[in-house]
Amino acid sequence: MEKIAVLGAGSWGTALALVLADNGHDVHLWAHRKSLADEISHTHKNEKYLKGVELPEHLQATHEMAEAVKGARHILLAVPTKAMREVCARLKDLLEEKVILTHAAKGIEPGTYKRVSEIIAEEIPRESYEDIVVLSGPSHAEEVSRRQPTTVTVSASDLSVAEKVQDLYINHKFRVYTSPDLVGVELGGALKNIIALGAGISDGLGYGDNAKAALITRGLAEIARLGTSMGANPLTFSGLTGIGDLIVTCTSSHSRNWRAGYKLGQGSGLEQVLEDMGMVVEGVRTAKAAYQLASDQDVEMPITTGIYQILFEDKSPRDVVDQLMTRIRRHEMEDLTNILDQRMND
DSSP states (O other): OOEEEEEOOSHHHHHHHHHHHHTTOEEEEEOSSHHHHHHHHHHSOBTTTBTTOOOOTTOEEESOHHHHHTTOSEEEEOSOGGGHHHHHHHHGGGOOSOEEEEEOOOOBOTTTOOBHHHHHHHHSOGGGEEEEEEEESSOOHHHHHTTOOEEEEEEESSHHHHHHHHHHHOOSSEEEEEESOHHHHHHHHHHHHHHHHHHHHHHHTTOOHHHHHHHHHHHHHHHHHHHHHTTOOGGGGGSIIIIIHHHHHHHOTTOHHHHHHHHHHTTOOHHHHHHHHOSOOHHHHHHHHHHHHHHHHTOOOHHHHHHHHHHHSOOOHHHHHHHHHTSOOOOTTHHHHHHHHHHHHO
C-alpha cells in the first residue's frame, strides 16, 4: 500500500482517486473548496461532478494541500491545464522528499505552447521529483467511477517510472498500458479535444454520420501532422491516446467538449456555452494554443483553424463547414508523408 495524494477533486481526479482506493492505497484527495472536501469526507459522494456515485469510505478528502501531500511518494495532478502552474507553485514548497509526479490533464498552454509536463517541470525543481508521468486515454470519469472497463496509457521519459505508476492503477476494470512516447501521448490527449468540439458542432448543425466520420478521420490526420512535426512517433496516434481517445470524445454525450460544440452548433455563443457548462472545456484554450502552434510549426491544420475561427473570430459554423468542403483537392496522406520525409532527411 502506498500513500498517494490526488490534487483536484473534479470528476476525473475523483474517479482516479476511486481507482487508487479500490486498489487498497491510502488516498488523500485535495479539493480547492472546503465545502467539497467536507462533502466527500462526510457523505462519500461528489454530487456536482459524479452524481450518484458512492465513493470508498477510506478515501479521505481535505482542503489543506499540505495535509494531502505529507508523506506521499506519489502525487497525481488532476487539475485543469489553466490551473496547473498555480497548483504546482503551491506544491513545490510542500515537498519534503523526492516524489513521482503524475498528471492527468489534457491541454496545451496558449502563448507558451507548453505541454503539461513542461509546465510542471518549469514550476517544480528537478531535485524534488523522480520523474513526470502522463496518464491519458479514452476514459470518461463517469464510466471509470462506475467501474466500467477502461484502458489508459501512462508515459514518462524513464519507462521504469511509468511502470511503477502502471502498477498503482491497474486492476481488473482499469487496464493500464505503458508508452515511451511522452510527447505523442500528451499531444494526442490535448488535440483530440479540438476535434471533439468540431464533432459536437457537426451534430448541433444536424449533419450526419458521414460528416462526423470525415471530421474524426481528418482530425486525426491533423493531430498526427502536428505531433510528428514536434517529434512524436506517428504510430502513437493510432493507439489509445490517439484514435482511441478521439473516438470516445467525439461520439459521447459524456464529453464536455462534444457538449460544448453541440451547443455552439445550435447557435449559442461561446460565453453562454461556457457559463452553462459550469466546468472547464479544455478544447477551447487548446484550440487557441494549437492554432498558434501550427502557424509557428508551419503545419496545416484546417479543422483546427475553422474551430478557432468559430470560437474567437465569431465565424458561422456553417460557413466553416463550407470552407472545409471547398478546399483545394489533396492527396490524403500528402502532408504527413512530407513531414516524415523531412525527419528522415534531418
